[in-house]
Each structure stands twice: as structure tokens, then as C-alpha cells.
Amino acid sequence: xxxxxxxxxxxxxxxxxxxxxxxxxxxxxxxxxxxxxxxxxxxxxxxxxxxxxxxxxxxxxxxxxxxxxxxxxxxxxxxxxxxxxxxxxxxxxxxxxxxxxxxxxxxxxxxxxxxxxxxxxxxxxxxxxxxxxxxxxxxxxxxxxxxxxxxxxxxxxxxxxxxxxxxxxxxxxxxxxxxxxxxxxxxxxxxxxxxxxxxxxxxxxxxxxxxxxxxxxxxxxxxxxxxxxxxxx
Numbered sequence: 622x623x624x625x626x627x628x629x630x631x632x633x634x635x636x637x638x639x640x641x642x643x644x645x646x647x648x649x650x651x652x653x654x655x656x657x658x659x660x661x662x663x664x665x666x667x668x669x670x671x672x673x674x675x676x677x678x679x680x681x682x683x684x685x686x687x688x689x690x691x692x693x694x695x696x697x698x699x700x701x702x703x704x705x706x707x708x709x710x711x712x713x714x715x716x717x718x719x720x721x722x723x724x725x726x727x728x729x730x731x732x733x734x735x736x737x738x739x740x741x742x743x744x745x746x747x748x749x750x751x752x753x754x755x756x757x758x759x760x761x762x763x764x765x766x767x768x769x770x771x772x773x774x775x776x777x778x779x780x781x782x783x784x785x786x787x788x789x790x791x792x793x794x795x796x797x798x799x800x801x802x803x804x805x806x807x808x809x810x811x812x813x814x815x816x817x818x819x820x821x822x823x824x825x826x827x828x829x830x831x832x833x834x835x836x837x838x839x840x841x842x843x844x845x846x847x848x849x850x851x852x853x854x
Contacts, residue, residue: 683830690741691739694802695761698737700730700737701734706737707739709739713746714744714757714773716821718835719822719823722837725841728838743810752781753773753784753787755807756793757773759795768791769791769793772786775787818831830847
């Protein structure tokens, strides 16, 4: 119903703006008929209106949880400590598309010295994902997150052996994976992902925008630029 109201309201505005109907014309029934006729004559506005409505609703969800979304767990972040834009990535070490996105993130970090990136563990692809996520959060507490993060993706699909390999290579001391704060962080990320209607991993949040999937360097850079320009939340 809310979506339909948004579409009809948008169509009415378009009809008025284009001169299809005068703001003072007729009663409510007449206005609704004009709007209906306009929609039938211009059906292309329906997906446009729905996309706009979805963007607006997503922006509200992000705004209501912004502090939780953008506040990293310990050292699970990279880039500028007080960056003017924060890019948040929800990821899973078992996700091939997340692995594909690593060079895009590294390129952004290298080129954009005003950007802060926050990494949120979302281990949804099995026990190996959860084991790697816990080890990653231990690395974050020891100030070795980014090194572990890169080595974990380079080591291959998460399993006990590959997690140990990444941990040893990055100098992370084993132990602490069962700590209450680590379990709480993973649980919080799952709830955030659910509240934002994320479709999977990777998912990125920047400003009021949510980008689902391995959208690539150009799309991420564009979204960051829009936030700086004041057009992306």
C-alpha cells in the first residue's frame, strides 16, 4: 500500500508538472482518474517510482542505525581514522564475490586518503566462515586485522588449516575466539544485515546507500563521491 501511494503521489506530481492536470482541477475522483490515465499512458514511471521509494526507505533504515553500522569492532577498520566518508562492508571469508572485491577495497584505500572503511563480519556460509570470522575479530583486537584479512582471502576457502595459516602469517596469537564480545559482534552484524534487508555478501553501506554484491571499484567510488557531494546521504 505504501508503495502504491508513493507511485500515485509521484504520478500526480508528474501530471501537474507536465500540465496534464491543473492543481485546482476537479474533485478527488477526477484527480484519481487523471492519475490512473497518466500511469497507463506512461507505465515506465512505475519502476522508477518504486526504485525511488525503495531508496528512500533504505536511507531511513541506514540513518536509524548509522552509529551501529559505522562503529567498528576494535581494529576492524582501515584508512583515515577521522575520514569524511565511511564505507562499510559486510563480508564472509567463504564468499568468492567478497574475495573478488578485495582489490577494489585496496585500491580505494590507496587512492582515497580521506576514506575510512569499516569491516563487518557476516559469516553466513557455514562453519568455516564462522571460524574465520572469529579469528578475524581476534586479529582486530590485536591490531592485526587488515593483514589477517588479506591473508585469509589469499589462503583459500576458510577451514581450520587455512585459518591457522593466515593467523600464523599475520602474527595473530591464537585464543579468545570464544569471548563473549566476539559472539556479540557476530550476532549484532547478523541483526544489522537483517534490518537493512541485505541480500547477501558482500554488501556495502555508504551514506544512505546500500549496494549489494561485488559492484566493483567504479560503483563504490561513485557512491563515495555522491556522499561528499551531498547527494548520497
